[in-house]
Amino acid sequence: MMTLLAAALVSYALLSPTGGQVQPAPKPEVVRPAVRKPATVTPAKPVESGPCQIGVIPIAGDLFMVEKFGAFTFLDKYSHTSVAAWALDDLVVSRVRAAASGSSVRRIPFTREELKSGGRAKQNPFFYRTSTAVESFVRFLAPKLRCERYVVVHRHGGSQREYGIGISQYPLNGPVFLFAMMYIRVYDGTTFALIREAPALMTEDTYIERVMHNPLGGPSTELDRTMFPEKPADAISNPVLRDGVRTMLTKSLDKTLPALLQRPSPSR
Template sequence: MTINLLAAALVSYALLSPTGGQVQPAPKAALIKPAVRKPATVPPSAPIESGPCQIGVIPIAGIVFMVEKFGPITSLDRYSRVSVAAWALDDLVVSRVRAAAPGSSVRRIPFTKDELKSGGRDQPRLFASYRIASDIKDFVRLLATKVRCERYVVVHRHGGTQREFGIGISQYPLNGPVHLFAMMYVRVYDGATFALIKEAPALMTEDTFTERVMHNPLGGPSTELDRAMFPEKPADVVNNAVLRDGVRMMLTKSLDKTLPGLLQRAPQR
């Protein structure tokens, strides 16, 4: 079930995004007449990345927010998907990779919605559930033709131990709890062979039985909210600062705890 949800969420990401998660190119500098001799400039908000790449980051995280209203049985569950591109969560993911790898050249790898939907294959596969690991690897291989890096880090949504998936808010029936959650998975690939080097869910605490029971009831980063915080309309999510800041906090804390260990290289012999 978790794998099926991952496939659906990756497709939703591509369909909701106005750019399919692609990094927008920096605007071209205005043409300059020879007599003026003023240097062409690029706005600071849209820097051009160049030079060698040690770590390429492929974030599949930041625009889909799930509003999940659970029924007494799963067939009565109701899901809505809201675009929260304005929250810049993919940019946050890239910034945490940079923080976890000081001194390394880190670049975000752009992709289009069609590339995401195809999963790196000639024909659209929508990240087929029974081949999700293989599809992600092929997706990385496809994007590597754009920017060659020593390693690639893919950060994508995944499910926990309950019905929640990815980033969103859930409401349980019969006056049950409301949870805000941000559950991500990290995969690190070799840039030459595309072999999977390391992988792990992004967690805010140690992955022990006690911590899972006490602090991770959903199987990943979450926080319980007052029931009044559940949005009456899914569209209300975008401008809700409590939900936005809560998601950003959980993403930051979980990635800061998980990434350093995944990016640490084995000592040379």
């Protein structure tokens, strides 16, 4: 009996893949935590600080007017589209900085809602005055950032039917004009008295210049009729319209701003 038991044990040892030996339990696999790369942090834009000598309130806005005139004014058609991608307000601020080199120039922020209703004095529509509305808006925004002076650059009408920034088409196969008409007002930061004001022009404001180069009463350029957009939104992606507006805006502000930003001479 003992002989048979011994033979059975030997057979098991030979047939077993481990040779009958007791194998140690496998070590558990060590899972190493994944090494995470540090997240890339985008540096924040530097926050402007320090005193403000000139606060800029740009109201060039993102509106591009598309005006199709009829033979009579009651047949005129007006529409508009947003051209925020053109960054016209940023351009205005950059030109004020260039004209006021050496001065601390800060942009005064405001929202669309504030522009629509902020600080606007209630006026009888029959006696509405742009100057009163602009001054009220400056007073409304001033607590955000106290500055020695405030410069407001806003849309303006010329001597014809064009207003602000846009393109116009005249009837009966008439001309097409691209225009960028802005007005500049400079206010005292303490009393809010109007110091200086003027339309932004690319040429001298004389009768000859108006007739020869300013037929619309402000910066404009005549374009081929094919440049008039079939739909207002088509203007956004048109580089001829975008670059034309930016060029006129730059030239008119660069010519007009330096004189308006001169410090008033001290009274004797």
